[in-house]
Amino acid sequence: MRLVIAQCSVDYAGRLNAHLPLATRLLVHKADGSLLVHSDGGSYKPLNWMSPPCSLTTEIPDDEAIADGVVEQWRVTHGKSGDTLLVRIHEIIHDSAHELGVDPGLIKDGVEADLQRLLADQVGVIGDGLTLVRREFPTAIGPVDLLLRNPEGGTIAVEVKRRGDIDGVEQLTRYLELLGRDPHLAPVTGVFAAQEIKPQARVLATDRGIRCVTLDYDEMKGIDSGAPRLF
Structure with missing residues (x-):
């Protein structure tokens, strides 16, 4: 799992279009390919996300994006629908990767x-x-x-x-x-x-x-x- 805290904007294109303006957010990229965009609020629910099957590619920003301060660009594409999540990163504050291993799953008490x-x-x-x-x-x-x-x-x-x-x-x-x-x-x-x-x-x-x-x-x-x- 990769955890990135960054100044970024996010655009979703697919069945609907959505835009998150520039702000500091947590980007969670999981081993299954999914990407979740979190703010410091809203409990467990991400602001936007892309569920698997999907793939993430890192792109070089174009001249216009570089002029706007974009240093890195992520494009996450859904393998079936073709929907895309475009993350324009202006500054990376934290970047770490962690191997979590196989999760045993939730064991519920009181079932x-x-x-x-x-x-x-x-x-x-x-x-x-x-x-x-x-x-x-x-x-x-x-x-x-x-x-x-x-x-x-x-x-x-x-x-x-x-x-x-x-x-x-x-x-x-x-x-x-x-x-x-x-x-x-x-x-x-x-x-x-x-x-x-x-x-x-x-x-x-x-x-x-x-x-x-x-x-x-x-x-x-x-x-x-x-x-x-x-x-």
């Missing part, structure tokens, strides 16, 4: 698989006396996240989401219809468990006899979330 695993170990969050039959219990249209045994008889199908919406309720409804056909599992009730459940999803679930449970991920991990409690 649905983590919630499912924690809930499988803490089925008491759903109700007292319940026992786990199986995670990823198979049905003809895919596995339901958790199947629990109810000590009072029957089973409970649990669908786990980070953010529960109407689609999740519909998915659980289909699972319940299929599982209820098995006399060894019936009667089967449903629980829709999520860190956040949208109001429309809660209304639909209640209308279909599905119980909603809001999960506190930090509490399930044994971490005090700091949220105020009544008791």
